[in-house]
Amino acid sequence: MQLEVGTVVEGKVTGITNFGAFVELPGGKTGMVHISEVAPTFVKEIRDFVSEGQVVKVKVLSVSEDGKVSLSIKKALPPAPRVNSTPAPRANRPGNYEWQANKRNESDSFEDMLSRFKQTSDEKISDLKKGLESKRGGFSRHTGQQK
Structure with a gap:
């Protein structure tokens, strides 16, 4: 053969x-x-x-x-079954924020989109800081006194 x-x-x-x-x-x-x-x-x-x-x-x-x-x-060996490589949507993202992009309005200018992004970002950072303070017990890092 x-x-x-x-x-x-x-x-x-x-x-x-x-x-x-x-x-x-x-x-x-x-x-x-x-x-x-x-x-x-x-x-x-x-x-x-x-x-x-x-x-x-x-x-x-x-x-x-x-x-x-x-x-x-x-x-x-026979080929292994293909596994869907897209991750499953997670309900519990950090901070429980919606991480998907908002639907865009075609008429929005770049400045409008940038302003919205900055506002959303500031809100998220503020919420994160509040969450961290509550985990620390609300004490100030520098003085050791409660706020």
């Missing part, structure tokens, strides 16, 4: 070293799965993932001119 790069075949693990696992392929050829290609996670100990005599599916990564076959177990 001629091995082609990209094909997925089954093979039997015949040996395990610190750097990889040797797999006997159909047709009597032997290939090696490097430790980085054993699993889709960090592999410290190969024997935690494969054992001698185990039949595994491998993907042929390369075949060198001298006949060395490079294999991957992790690339032969």
